Amino acid sequence: MKACIMCGGAGTRLRPLTFKHPKPSIPILNKPSVRHLIEHLSREGFNEIVMTLGYMGERIEEQLGDGHMFGVHIDYVYEKEKLGTAGGVKNAEKYLKNEPFIVLGGDHVLNLDLREMYRFHEANDALITIGLLSIDDPREFGIADMDINNRIHRFLEKPKSGQIFSNLASTGIYICDPEIFNWIPENKKYDFAKDLFPALLAADKKINGMLVRGKWTDVGSSAAYRQAQRWMLDALPGTTIEGNFTTRNARIRGPLSIGNNVSIGSNSSLVGPIVIGENTVIGDSVLIGPYSVIGANCTIENNAKILSSYLFDGVSIGKNSNISGAVVADETAVGEECNLENGTVIGHKVVIGDNSTIHSGIKIWPEVVIEKNSSIKETVVNPAYDTTYEGS
Numbered sequence: 001m002k003a004c005i006m007c008g009g010a011g012t013r014l015r016p017l018t019f020k021h022p023k024p025s026i027p028i029l030n031k032p033s034v035r036h037l038i039e040h041l042s043r044e045g046f047n048e049i050v051m052t053l054g055y056m057g058e059r060i061e062e063q064l065g066d067g068h069m070f071g072v073h074i075d076y077v078y079e080k081e082k083l084g085t086a087g088g089v090k091n092a093e094k095y096l097k098n099e100p101f102i103v104l105g106g107d108h109v110l111n112l113d114l115r116e117m118y119r120f121h122e123a124n125d126a127l128i129t130i131g132l133l134s135i136d137d138p139r140e141f142g143i144a145d146m147d148i149n150n151r152i153h154r155f156l157e158k159p160k161s162g163q164i165f166s167n168l169a170s171t172g173i174y175i176c177d178p179e180i181f182n183w184i185p186e187n188k189k190y191d192f193a194k195d196l197f198p199a200l201l202a203a204d205k206k207i208n209g210m211l212v213r214g215k216w217t218d219v220g221s222s223a224a225y226r227q228a229q230r231w232m233l234d235a236l237p238g239t240t241i242e243g244n245f246t247t248r249n250a251r252i253r254g255p256l257s258i259g260n261n262v263s264i265g266s267n268s269s270l271v272g273p274i275v276i277g278e279n280t281v282i283g284d285s286v287l288i289g290p291y292s293v294i295g296a297n298c299t300i301e302n303n304a305k306i307l308s309s310y311l312f313d314g315v316s317i318g319k320n321s322n323i324s325g326a327v328v329a330d331e332t333a334v335g336e337e338c339n340l341e342n343g344t345v346i347g348h349k350v351v352i353g354d355n356s357t358i359h360s361g362i363k364i365w366p367e368v369v370i371e372k373n374s375s376i377k378e379t380v381v382n383p384a385y386d387t388t389y390e391g392s
């Protein structure tokens, strides 16, 4: 079965993380998030995949190659200019002819039964089947009004407060009949939700909805990112320790996954679920609490506390520092006695001087240097980083 993964967006809401990683490459359990999606598609039997690429697309292609590592074949199609969701899929038409195919976002994290959705589409005569979830506040989504026979009669993209006629939100997962290509203009910005669905509904063409069950999120914001990591951590099968691992009297409670060559000092305590990447060095009396992911080649010095936080590769944390509910991107160096409060997001290669506090919810852009003894209460940007690339 065929799948098309849309990866053209710039991930602006996930800045500063997306200055280094395109959204589908942001690590979840130390792997690019789209790898989890491809592994799921492979398990479900979708083994011919085409990816539509835009912002930092080469990085995604480099990480995934031809897909053989995941038991799939991957083709790549680049968008020279932004084509929107449906326009991007149209650009990949030559790979998607002849049979129904599934469309997903490269930022989707899920455990849904996609084969069931595909079978449902095949058994019902619609041009497109939209995966729907019931969501309390669907303002960030497209919403659909569906009858008892699953036919959608109304669709509205990102409704405002007074316009929410339904709680059925589109997951942005579609099973499409190749006939949809006749409805999408070539080389023109065109969206599924804003352009194609209204056009099909106006022409009385059949769009179905299917209520999907299970976990799904798109990693569009740092809150959704945290949620996605939590789900994946909850699904850790048990405790796995790869290859060399040294510890002196650490107390370890799983589930956890520890990479090769990790060392943990004496009197440290690890309480799972936790993932730690290879070659990471953890000092003495360090506490790593549940729902933390630490990348490869990190250094955590004595008496530091890491609670519900995500450290990417090559991060160092100084003595006595507290990192709580934070996301810290690659190669950032946090000094001694620092506090990173809940919801802080720190870009790559930032240097945070000793005895500094980054207050709750604050973002620091890449390569910024924070002086010692600072108390940062407002986002710190780095003008060297281009913000002209628009799009979600």
Ligand SMILES: CC(=O)N[C@H]1[C@@H](OP(=O)(O)OP(=O)(O)OC[C@H]2O[C@@H](n3ccc(=O)[nH]c3=O)[C@H](O)[C@@H]2O)O[C@H](CO)[C@@H](O)[C@@H]1O
Pocket: 006, 007, 008, 009, 010, 052, 054, 082, 083, 084, 085, 088, 104, 105, 106, 107, 140, 141, 142, 143, 157, 158, 169, 170, 171, 172, 191, 192, 193, 194, 218, 220, 391, 392
């Ligand atoms: C217009 C549209 O389809 N809206 C849907 C989209 O909104 P949402 O606002 O999430 O749509 P995004 O703009 O994030 O785009 C969705 C996906 O398409 C990709 N992309 C986007 C633009 C582009 O030019 N090229 C490209 O490849 C993005 O990388 C992303 O993976 O998903 C929601 C579920 O998450 C649905 O409820 C919305 O109905």
